[in-house]
Amino acid sequence: MGDLLIRNISDALKRDIAAAADRTGRSLSDEAKELLRRGLIAKSDIKPLDEQPAYDVLRAAFGADEGLGDDFSAVLDEIEAERKRDFGRPAMEFE
Known part of the structure; x- marks a missing residue:
């Protein structure tokens, strides 16, 4: 991890x-x-991870902008298949 030195900051x-x-x-x-x-996020209109859709977070994690579209598509297909399997499960009962 790097260091950053900022000089001449006002006392205030x-x-x-x-x-x-x-x-x-x-x-x-x-x-x-x-x-x-926070300043960088505000300036660039990037949402914090907890405010981003899972699709965007996964896309960023797989570097979709770097041409990894096939891997990304495969992961999303697996997620979608698992999501569809969940629909058939009975609902959990809580006491």
Whole structure:
């Protein structure tokens, strides 16, 4: 994992990040990383993984943009077949 050094941060900005870190219970460094991550997501309109459809997450995991479409299709076919098998199962009973 790499390091990143950011120079010439105003005292006010550092205090704001430190205050946010205190509120969330994170270290100053971890809070800064989270703020950077959120800023990149907001700027690029990328949704966090927990807000993305499973299809998009799987597609990204298999690098569909790199020409792995056949592997991706095979995995989706397996998922769809398993999903269809689940329809025949009796519902679980909870007490």
